[in-house]
Amino acid sequence: MDVASPGLEAASRTYSGVGASSFTRACRVGPMRNRQRRRVVSLCMGDRKPTLEDRRNSRSGKDALRHAGGEARATAEAGTGWYEWLARTGLIAKGVSFGIVGILAFKLSLGSGGKATSREGALQSLAQNSFGKILLVFLALGFAAYAIWRFVQALAEREDAEDAGEAKGKAKKWGKRAGYVGRALIYGALSLTTVRILTNSDEKQSQSQQAKQTTSTVFDLPAGRWLVGLAGLCIIGAGLWNAYRGLTRAFEDKWRVGEMSRAEHSWGSRIGVLGHLARAVVFGLVGVFITKAAIDYNAKEAIGLDGALQKLAQQSYGQWLLGLTALGLLAYGIYCLVDARYRDVSANSD
Numbered sequence: 001m002d003v004a005s006p007g008l009e010a011a012s013r014t015y016s017g018v019g020a021s022s023f024t025r026a027c028r029v030g031p032m033r034n035r036q037r038r039r040v041v042s043l044c045m046g047d048r049k050p051t052l053e054d055r056r057n058s059r060s061g062k063d064a065l066r067h068a069g070g071e072a073r074a075t076a077e078a079g080t081g082w083y084e085w086l087a088r089t090g091l092i093a094k095g096v097s098f099g100i101v102g103i104l105a106f107k108l109s110l111g112s113g114g115k116a117t118s119r120e121g122a123l124q125s126l127a128q129n130s131f132g133k134i135l136l137v138f139l140a141l142g143f144a145a146y147a148i149w150r151f152v153q154a155l156a157e158r159e160d161a162e163d164a165g166e167a168k169g170k171a172k173k174w175g176k177r178a179g180y181v182g183r184a185l186i187y188g189a190l191s192l193t194t195v196r197i198l199t200n201s202d203e204k205q206s207q208s209q210q211a212k213q214t215t216s217t218v219f220d221l222p223a224g225r226w227l228v229g230l231a232g233l234c235i236i237g238a239g240l241w242n243a244y245r246g247l248t249r250a251f252e253d254k255w256r257v258g259e260m261s262r263a264e265h266s267w268g269s270r271i272g273v274l275g276h277l278a279r280a281v282v283f284g285l286v287g288v289f290i291t292k293a294a295i296d297y298n299a300k301e302a303i304g305l306d307g308a309l310q311k312l313a314q315q316s317y318g319q320w321l322l323g324l325t326a327l328g329l330l331a332y333g334i335y336c337l338v339d340a341r342y343r344d345v346s347a348n349s350d
Contacts, residue, residue, distance in 0.1 A: 076156040079346025086149040087345035090187065093142020095336025096135075097122065097190075098275075102330030105309050109323035116309035116322070118207035120193055127197050136198050143191035149345075150184035156347035207304025215290065216299035225294050228302075232291030239283030246276030251335075255342045268338040275335040278328020282308045 076083045100122040107114025117125070123139065126132030154177040159169035205213075218224045218231075245251050251272050257265060285308035293301035303311065312321045 072152065073156045073347075076152050076347040079344060083149070083152060083347075084345055086145045086152070087343070088340045089142050090146025090149050091336050091340035091343065093139050094146060094187075095333040095340065096139060096142075097333070098329050098336065099333030100126070101305070102326045102328070102333055105326035105329065106323060108313070109319045109326055111319075116306050116313060118305040119190065120207055121306055123194055123197055124204065133198060136194055140191050140194035140198070143187045143194060147184040147188035147191060150180045150187070153347050154180035154184070158348050206306050208302070208307035208310075211286075211290070211302040211304045211307070212299050215293050215302040219297070219299060225297060229291055229294035232287050232289075232294060235283055235287030235290060237287075239280045239287055242276045242283060243280035246273045246280065249273060251276065251339070254344055255339075256344050257342075260342055264338075264342075268335070268342070271331045271338065272335040274328050275332025278325050279332055281312075281325055281328070285311055 072083075075081045079087075097119045101117065101119055104114045104122055104125065105116055108116055115121070115125075123136060126136050126139075157173055157177050157180070159173045215228055218228050221227065249269055249272065252269060255265075255268075260268065282305055286303055286305065289301055289303045289307070289311075293299055309322060309325065312318060312325055315321055
């Protein structure tokens, strides 16, 4: 009796170690022992144990992935090739975006147009003309490059040699990784926002409006009020960290100072100080108002970068305060360009 299935010939060809004709004949069963019958039925159904060749292929695939990962880490630690390109391109895009925000805010402080806006708002302003749209394309690519750079940096992060194997070393490593991933997510989202602006699919909502909406959503979560308060304190902490880096000029530690002229080093350092202090002011204001939103249980208190600049403009001598902060943000943009040129981007160089 012929019990062979229509897909028998195809199944027999995929079975390693058994020829198609002998496999077919075996399934067109004559008398056989139960053990043999079970084996043949199992083969016909495609249910078989991995062969030695399968195991070798699996190992070779894993080895290839491991080798690729090792090469990527080596490139990251050397700070060369595609990794260096990602880092420097991303830093340029970051600098240009902050520079645009600074210019718009400074024009507002002079009363000659401009506006107090976030980076997302500045990107929307660029979409008003053809040159701006071309610039948006490059910025979208630059933000994506920055995000990928930070993700790879997180994967390549190792424990410091002096703390290797200790709890302190592991905590420091994972803390850095979390920071890199956080920045990658921010710039990945910024890249996506830029693409949406280019395709006219982005909702024209200010950063402060988004902050209010997000805060309201988080309030509805269990312990949402505490989460909002924690977020506000973290942003204040980021502001204090920027102030520390600016006042101590710690950002210079990542520069290849030997490649800089005396004038480049001197002016780059001054611009970096001003830029970090301006960021400290903006981050501090955003963090304070988000924390206040948690304390008052009022989502309307939350603000973004645009809201922080508007708060400055509303104070006594607001134009002066806004103008100085705007110049500081412009300075930070220029600092990012200097950083893109002279930074040692190799992983684990901190």
